[in-house]
Amino acid sequence: MQSIHTFLGQNTENILKDIETLVRLESPSKDAEAINKVQDALQAMLEPFGKAERIVHQLGDILHVQIQGNSSERVVLLGHADTVYPHGTWKNNWRLEGDRVYAPGGYDMKAGIVQAIWALKAVMNEGQRPNCTIDFLVTPDEEIASHAGRPHIERLATGAKAVLVLEPPHLNGDLKVARKGVGGYRVFIRGKAAHQGTEPENGRNAIVSTAHLIGEVIKLQNLEKGTTLGPNVIKGGSAMNVVCDEVYLEIDIRVWTEDEAARVDNAIRAITPLEGTTYEILDGLNRPAMEPSKGTFALLEKAQKIANALGFNPGAARVGGGSDGNFTAKLAPTIDGFGAFGANAHQKELEYIDIPSLAPRAALIAGMLLEV
Secondary structure, eight states: OHHHHHHHHHTHHHHHHHHHHHHHSOOBTTOHHHHHHHHHHHHHHHTTTSOEEEEOOTTOOEEEEEEOOSSSOEEEEEEEOOBSOOTTOSSOSOEEETTEEEOTTIIIIIHHHHHHHHHHHHHHHTTOOOSSEEEEEEESOGGGTOTTTHHHHHHHHTTOSEEEEOSOOOTTSOEEEEEOEEEEEEEEEEOBOOBTTTOGGGOBOHHHHHHHHHHHHHHTOBGGGTBEEEEEEEEEOSOTTBOOOEEEEEEEEEESSHHHHHHHHHHHHTOOOOTTOEEEEEEEEEEOOBOOOHHHHHHHHHHHHHHHHHTOOOOEEEESSOOTHHHHTTTSOEEEOOSOOEEOTTOTTTOEEEGGGHHHHHHHHHHHHHHO
């Protein structure tokens, strides 16, 4: 591993150049043309390793490159090309300050994809091939629920020996073995309008019914189990002297287990509206909980052994946010957080990558490709 680490350390400047190439190709979710430019650049970087497959989608292409290993068993490297930043959000898309580079979408997660590409280069430089065949998949819409990417993620994860997600590690550098299931409910609460001064008794107040609904929803939280519900968006009413006849409500949901997701979902849909009002409840969990398996912890043990040889010691993190690893954990042993060390994901002008960590964390990926 030391020779791989040395090779990557000597190429840190080249790794940074490749990250800069992707970062300067701004790629906000839903901008298919912009996302496809990133996929074009990634395809050029990956084609030396295997034939690229481009799956066209209106949200942006899905890029899949299969790299032959020493066996037909498969390991999936999973990343996404979209970012949360609209075009022109940052004044300067590439800002070097000491050991940090500030760049939109660099930490989350273009640097992780580049690290994996350089991990492959390091393995090839040693005259070796990955132990398993690699399915390198980059999707276009992770930041907006992965409707385009999910079928392809699940297809490749099915039967895979492992899935390594190229998202950033936890803030202290730990790998992620569990993520909460994430989703949201859209609720339309409908009542009946009436004049508040002359005939309020003929109205049915949707705001009052919404307040009742929110109170019942909050009762479903279980903080000891990590189940949270956030009624965080609400719109309704037309005028102060009109009984409100319609409210729109959005409720965030986060759970550690599928059992909790089912409990909450059943209970929310069973809440009885106040007399004369109705609830239309749409959506729910859109990413299942990423629950660790025995295979996950066996994979973690290998990763920790490799990392220790490289001079760092990642632990096992459980985090509240979701990723595409949420879709794969039931299908194959999955570990998230193999991407770049840094901080401040989704924070304008503050998201950064730690430059000295690029080589050792890319070497960790290379080690996993050789060991798994």
